[in-house]
Amino acid sequence: MALKRAFIFRDRDILVEGGGDAAGAETVASFVDADIASRFDDRANACSGILLRPGTPAPEGTEFQPLSAYFFAHDEEENARAARMKGLCSWLEATRFCPSCGQPLQMHSVENALECPACGRLLFPRVEPCIIVLVSRGEELLLLRNVKDTRGVYACLAGFVEIGETLEQAVRREIREETGLEVENIRYVGSQSWPFPDQLMAAFYADYKSGEIRIQESEIADARWFRPDALPPLPRAGSIARRLILNRITEITNTK
Numbered sequence: 001m002a003l004k005r006a007f008i009f010r011d012r013d014i015l016v017e018g019g020g021d022a023a024g025a026e027t028v029a030s031f032v033d034a035d036i037a038s039r040f041d042d043r044a045n046a047c048s049g050i051l052l053r054p055g056t057p058a059p060e061g062t063e064f065q066p067l068s069a070y071f072f073a074h075d076e077e078e079n080a081r082a083a084r085m086k087g088l089c090s091w092l093e094a095t096r097f098c099p100s101c102g103q104p105l106q107m108h109s110v111e112n113a114l115e116c117p118a119c120g121r122l123l124f125p126r127v128e129p130c131i132i133v134l135v136s137r138g139e140e141l142l143l144l145r146n147v148k149d150t151r152g153v154y155a156c157l158a159g160f161v162e163i164g165e166t167l168e169q170a171v172r173r174e175i176r177e178e179t180g181l182e183v184e185n186i187r188y189v190g191s192q193s194w195p196f197p198d199q200l201m202a203a204f205y206a207d208y209k210s211g212e213i214r215i216q217e218s219e220i221a222d223a224r225w226f227r228p229d230a231l232p233p234l235p236r237a238g239s240i241a242r243r244l245i246l247n248r249i250t251e252i253t254n255t256k
């Protein structure tokens with residue numbers, strides 16, 4: 001297969017060339033089999049995704065960059081391609097054995113799917129729906145610091161959608177569980193593929209209705225109301241959380 005494109009990943013990073021574009025198909029040859037954790041060949045688009053093992057160095061003239069920063073610097077079409085290849089590589093790396101009978105899986109000859117040679121079970125790539133929500137109380141924004149955060153960053157509230165729930169029910173439940181607050185006027189804002197490893201983030205705004213902040217201490221280190229002119233460190237550029245926060249501040253400023 002003559003490759004038109006390749007995307008090379010390591011953990012949450014993408015390999016880029018000096019100009020900031022994804023390292024080209026010719027760079028793939030710089031890696032030996034032992035460097036590669038998984039490889040997905042998208043035959044229809046002559047495009048490959050390579051997930052490198054942790055610690056694999058960048059070849060000369062290239063460097064690793066956070067994929068979220070790559071998203072910030074490129075357009076939606078390119079980001080969708082990169083997110084798709086990252087998601088497929090992570091899925092392949094994590095899906096080696098048949099969940100029904102335990103045999104090693106093989107790539108299906110036609111479909112973008114894995115097939116069990118013993119029992120015939122087919123496994124398709126998964127997407128995990130998540131919600132992310134920014135809650136406002138007048139001009140104040142509810143921002144939270146995760147227990148895993150080490151950089152002092154405050155972000156929006158996010159969580160997985162449970163089976164049987166609507167997205168709006170997931171928004172209400174996550175806010176109630178993690179902060180003890182009730183919200184109203186939930187508005188869908190947009191969505192973003194977040195392939196770390198396989199999330200689809202559906203983003204919302206919501207307005208505070210009632211309650212006092214009571215954090216769920218297993219998940220949240222701190223949650224507070226912030227005024228737009230006194231914000232804490234925010235999530236990286238390229239993340240939907242940052243876009244939600246900055247767009248909301250623009251809304252507030254424009255209605256003054």
Ligand SMILES: [Zn+2]
Binds near residue numbers: 099101119
């Ligand atoms: Zn099987």
